[in-house]
Amino acid sequence: MYTQGLDLVPKGEKPEAPKSEEEARLEAAFQRKIDEEIRIEPTDWMPEGYRRTLIRQISQHAHSEIVGMLPEGNWVTRAPTLRRKAILLAKIQDEAGHGLYLYSACETLGVTREELYEQLLAGKAKYSSIFNYPTLTWADIGIIGWLVDGAAIMNQVPLQRCSYGPYARAMIRICKEESFHQRQGYELCLALAEGSPEQRRMLQDALNRWWWPVLMMFGPPDKDSWHTAQSMKWKIKRFTNDELRQKFVDAVVPQAERLGLKIPDPHLKWNPERGHYDFGEVPWDEFWRVIKGDGPCNRQRMEQRRRAWEEGRWVREAALAYAEKRRRRQQSEAA
Amino acid sequence: METREVLFEYVLRLGDNALILGQRLCELLGWAPELEEEMALANIALDYIGQARMFLSYAGEIEGKGRDEDQLAYTRDVLDFRCALMVQQPNGDFAHTMARLFLMSAFNEQLYGWLVRSKDQRLAEIAEKALKEVRYHVRHSGEWVIRLGDGTEESHRRMQRAIEDLWLYTGELFTPDEVDQAMAAEGIGPDLAALKPAWQQKVEAVLREATLERPADGWMPTGGKDGRMHSEHLGHILSELQFLQRAYPGLRW
Amino acid sequence: MKGWPLYEVFIRPRNGVAHRHVGSLHAPDPEMALELARDLYCRRGEGTSIWVVPASAITASRPEDKDAFFEPLEKEYRHPSHYNIPPDVKNM
Numbered sequence: 288m289y290t291q292g293l294d295l296v297p298k299g300e301k302p303e304a305p306k307s308e309e310e311a312r313l314e315a316a317f318q319r320k321i322d323e324e325i326r327i328e329p330t331d332w333m334p335e336g337y338r339r340t341l342i343r344q345i346s347q348h349a350h351s352e353i354v355g356m357l358p359e360g361n362w363v364t365r366a367p368t369l370r371r372k373a374i375l376l377a378k379i380q381d382e383a384g385h386g387l388y389l390y391s392a393c394e395t396l397g398v399t400r401e402e403l404y405e406q407l408l409a410g411k412a413k414y415s416s417i418f419n420y421p422t423l424t425w426a427d428i429g430i431i432g433w434l435v436d437g438a439a440i441m442n443q444v445p446l447q448r449c450s451y452g453p454y455a456r457a458m459i460r461i462c463k464e465e466s467f468h469q470r471q472g473y474e475l476c477l478a479l480a481e482g483s484p485e486q487r488r489m490l491q492d493a494l495n496r497w498w499w500p501v502l503m504m505f506g507p508p509d510k511d512s513w514h515t516a517q518s519m520k521w522k523i524k525r526f527t528n529d530e531l532r533q534k535f536v537d538a539v540v541p542q543a544e545r546l547g548l549k550i551p552d553p554h555l556k557w558n559p560e561r562g563h564y565d566f567g568e569v570p571w572d573e574f575w576r577v578i579k580g581d582g583p584c585n586r587q588r589m590e591q592r593r594r595a596w597e598e599g600r601w602v603r604e605a606a607l608a609y610a611e612k613r614r615r616r617q618q619s620e621a622a
Numbered sequence: 623m624e625t626r627e628v629l630f631e632y633v634l635r636l637g638d639n640a641l642i643l644g645q646r647l648c649e650l651l652g653w654a655p656e657l658e659e660e661m662a663l664a665n666i667a668l669d670y671i672g673q674a675r676m677f678l679s680y681a682g683e684i685e686g687k688g689r690d691e692d693q694l695a696y697t698r699d700v701l702d703f704r705c706a707l708m709v710q711q712p713n714g715d716f717a718h719t720m721a722r723l724f725l726m727s728a729f730n731e732q733l734y735g736w737l738v739r740s741k742d743q744r745l746a747e748i749a750e751k752a753l754k755e756v757r758y759h760v761r762h763s764g765e766w767v768i769r770l771g772d773g774t775e776e777s778h779r780r781m782q783r784a785i786e787d788l789w790l791y792t793g794e795l796f797t798p799d800e801v802d803q804a805m806a807a808e809g810i811g812p813d814l815a816a817l818k819p820a821w822q823q824k825v826e827a828v829l830r831e832a833t834l835e836r837p838a839d840g841w842m843p844t845g846g847k848d849g850r851m852h853s854e855h856l857g858h859i860l861s862e863l864q865f866l867q868r869a870y871p872g873l874r875w
Numbered sequence: 876m877k878g879w880p881l882y883e884v885f886i887r888p889r890n891g892v893a894h895r896h897v898g899s900l901h902a903p904d905p906e907m908a909l910e911l912a913r914d915l916y917c918r919r920g921e922g923t924s925i926w927v928v929p930a931s932a933i934t935a936s937r938p939e940d941k942d943a944f945f946e947p948l949e950k951e952y953r954h955p956s957h958y959n960i961p962p963d964v965k966n967m
Contacts, residue, residue, distance in 0.1 A: 330938045353657065360651040367866035367875040368692045369641075369678075372648070373671050379651055380664035384915055387657045391899045394881070400901065401878045425866055425875070460898075464919070475875075483873055591652065599655025601780070602716045603879065605773025606903030612772065613904065656879065658900050658911040665914050762910055769903070 310334075321522050326452040329395040337521055338396055340514075341451055344523065345393040346403045350414035352386035354407075354588050358422045359431060367425060374471050375428060381468070385461045392453040408593050416574060417500050419582030426479055426489035430497045432472015434539065438504045440469060441535050450522035473542065480546040487547070494543070495551045502566075503574045505532040536564050628804045630684045631704065632811060633745065634694070635801075635847050637677030638705035640752075641695055642856075643726060644670030645863050650713055662762055666723065669755040676748045696867035700857050707846035708791035710853045714784065717770055717777070721784035724763035725825065729795045730756045732821050736812035745810065764828045771832025778833065785829065786837045793842025796821075801848070881930040882908040884915075886922040894926050905929075 306314065313332050320327065327333055356379050363379065366372035390400045406412040417435055422428065443465070446458040479486040506528040509515060518524040526534075536555075543550050554567035577585070647667035654660035678691040708726050713719045734756060737749035770781040798806070798814045805811030829836050845851030861868075866875070879901040885894040897916050902908035908927040916922070936944055951957045960967050 330935075332938065356652050363648045363651055364645060364862045365865045367696070369671060369675050369695055371875060373668060373675070376648060376651070376664060376668055376671065380661060380668070380918070383657055383660040383664065384918070387661070387900065387915060388898060390657070394899075399878065457898075478875055482875075483870070485870060486873060595653045595655075598653070599716070601774070601776050602655035602770070603903075605777030606769050606907065607877075607879065608777075609769040609773040610904040656901065658879075658902060658915060661918075662911060662914040665918070758910075758913075765907060765910065769907075 318520075321450050321520075324522075326455065327450050328452045336517070337523075340518060340521070340523060341454065342393060342396050342398055344518075345389055345396075345454055346398075346406070347413050347415075349386045349389035349393060349403065350407045350412055351418065352382045352389060354414045354418045354592065356382045356386075357588050357591055358418055358420070358584070359428060361422045362425060362428050365425070366428075371475070378432070378468055378471065381464050384464070385457075388457040388460060389454075392451075392457040395453045404596065408589065408596060410580065410589060413578060415504060416577040416582060417504050419577050419585045419588060420496065420500050421584050423496075424489045424493060426476070426486075426493035427497070429472050429475035429479060429490065430493040432468055432470075433476050433542070434472075434494075434497060434501045435504070436465065436468040436472060437539060438501055438535055440465060441531050441538075442505065445525035448522070448525060454523075476546055480548070490546070491548055494548050498551050499570055499573070500577075502532060502536070502569050503571075503577075505529075505535065507571065507574070508569075533563055536566055540564055625804070625808065626684060626686075628801055629742070629810065630681055631801050632805050633677055633681040633684060635704040635706075637674050637681055637691075637694070638703050639709050639726075639730075639847075640670045640677060641674035642703075642705045642859060643709040643723075644668075644674055645859055646709065646711075646713055647719075647723075650719065655716055666759050666762070669752075669759070673748070673752045673755070676751070680744055680748065692867070696864045697871075700852055700860060701849060703852065703856060703860070704847055704849050705856070706791065706794055707843060707853055708788065708795065710846060710855045710859065711788060711791065712855060714787075715780055716766075717780040717784040718787065720763050720766040720770065721781065721788050723759060724767050724828070725785075725788055725792055726795075727756050727759035727763055728821055728824050729792075729817075731760050731824075732817040733812065736817065740811065741809040760824070767828050767834070768832040771829070771834040781832065782834050785834055789837040789839075790842055793839070794844045794846060797842075797844055799848050879903045882912070882927045883930050883933065884908075884912045885926040885928070886912075886916060887924040888922055890923055894924065899930065902927075 314334050317327075317331075317333060317337075327337075359375060359379050359382075363372065363375050366375050390403060393403060394400060403412070407414070422431070440462070443458055443462055447455055447462055449455045449458065476490060479490040506512065509527045509529045512528060515524060515527050519527070540550065540555070552567045554565060556565050558565045576582070580586075644667050647663060647670065650663055650667075652660070654663050674695065675691050678694045682689040682691065682694055706726075708722065708729075711718070711722055713722075731753070734749040734753040738746050738753060740746045740749065767781060767785075770777040772778070796814050796818045802811060802814050806813045826836055843851070846853070846856075880903075881899055882902055882905075883899050884897050886897050887894045900908065900911055900915055902911050905927060909925060912925050912927050917925070
């Protein structure tokens with residue numbers, strides 16, 4: 288799955304200050320490499336801002352994967368058939384794996400996974416706001432697969448060409464593995480759409496609750512995101528938030544119609560001149576509120592991550608203690 | 623009972639053991655001590671859910687009343703479940719989770735290892751696939767029993783406690799009842815008592831390496847696999863597992 | 876407390892080809908690293924063999940070494956195109 292905006296910048300951070308002649312020369316050479324589509328690798332010289340942007344973006348992405356396991360995990364013990372249970376379990380497992388690939392990519396930039404966890408658990412790091420919404424019925428699992436993963440794919444596909452090598456490689460693997468995630472979600476929705484009135488009600492209700500939060504996944508509007516320009520110049524990003532959001536709406540409206548669903552936006556309308564759907568204003572106040580920690584499930588999600596990490600401490604320590612004991616035993620045997 | 627009914631009952635037991643253990647492991651999603659272990663636990667859960675599907679589908683065919691894997695998994699109540707008390711036990715801490723997985727998987731390794739030669743062709747085929755999976759489960763959970771047993775003082779204490787708590791439920795696994803005996807007589811299932819020495823050897827070797835004490839064999843409860851006296855846990859497991867099928871009977875999902 | 880050490884993972888996708896770097900993971904010791912690599916990088920039946928190597932055991936070239944290590948272009952006699960063979964000579 289995916290994180291949003293991928294460029295949620297802490298307040299007060301400004302573009303880089305003017306630099307020394309030497310730095311300017313290195314930076315020009317760096318930009319030439321980027322322009323020539325040569326990938327940047329971990330030990331190559333890079334501007335501090337590039338490194339910082341990447342650490343922030345990749346770690347937000349990784350955090351989103353592991354927090355993103357929780358809302359779906361809420362239904363794995365209650366999946367209505369064994370096939371659905373296995374699919375959901377495999378999908379959530381993929382998300383754990385993707386979090387792991389991304390933490391690894393981030394570690395190549397000189398931070399440790401523990402540092403990143405600590406930032407998350409201390410409430411200092413951001414993750415996608417979408418995972419702070421509750422999964423109330425089984426239909427939510429279908430909507431998450433279809434729309435949340437659908438939005439994620441749209442964001443992630445261009446990231447396979449990101450200028451930073453380890454991130455691009457992680458994204459290639461992730462995109463390949465995720466190719467079933469959206470399809471399983473749509474298939475699940477289809478079963479409900481073709482089912483009983485109760486099932487259809489569940490499905491429409493889930494769409495009503497998830498629609499706007501899903502559109503928020505693409506990040507704030509371009510006019511509020513100066514960071515986008517720099518990220519595009521560095522080829523960390525290839526499309527703007529608004530471009531991707533429009534592409535997403537255009538893709539999913541016909542899919543919703545096929546399910547017999549009504550999208551909860553009175554302004555949604557095909558615009559033949561633009562060749563796109565027009566849609567209403569995303570409730571950005573809600574977005575900023577949830578991002579800052581006041582969403583329906585922020586506290587609950589963080590509490591679970593914290594508890595899992597704390598309750599696992601004695602296990603992690605024991606495994607290290609065992610490794611150390613064994614190393615010493617082997618040394619004394621060799622002596 | 624006719625052979626067919628006995629066989630149904632027998633295959634149901636195999637399916638229910640896998641199903642309930644798989645369900646218990648599903649509860650752990652998001653709670654592993656580190657991300658890498660999250661992956662391992664989910665793989666094992668997936669293996670058991672997969673085994674449950676194969677065994678329960680086959681049980682439904684034997685029964686011949688048109689029940690499929692889901693009808694068997696989702697519409698029977700406690701009295702009709704046939705899973706060992708071991709798999710019904712709560713996850714507890716990570717030591718309990720791994721101890722239960724180890725003791726049960728080591729049993730399954732012996733059981734499936736025998737079943738690959740079963741006179742029942744289908745059972746032999748399912749066992750062959752499942753055997754590969756449980757060998758890995760034994761290895762992985764065994765590694766954890768060793769690391770926690772011989773890790774820190776705290777982990778040693780927790781793992782010793784877990785082994786003691788769960789040892790109680792190992793007796794049932796090797797105590798044959800009339801279903802086991804009938805299957806053994808037909809060459810479809812093993813003589814359970816004969817599986818015990820190899821299991822014991824494996825378990826004791828791991829406990830020794832883990833610097834853990836093997837608990838004494840005292841009185842051990844039975845009643846799970848024959849459905850005579852389940853644990854109180856089972857009803858709660860089923861209420862979660864079966865919620866949707868119960869709330870909205872007869873729908874397609 | 877420090878975390879589990881980092882391991883690099885290499886997988887032989889099928890017999891006949893070399894092991895290839897696929898990524899990394901954290902594990903408490905080499906045996907666990909191997910099992911966890913299987914659970915992480917072989918979920919879809921990729922691979923017939925796995926290597927895990929402690930990341931700390933890898934000695935790597937530095938970007939500063941780049942010129943000295945990787946640009947021996949003047950030794951063009953190492954390349955087959957350096958030699959003039961008349962076109963009527965076949966199977967060369």
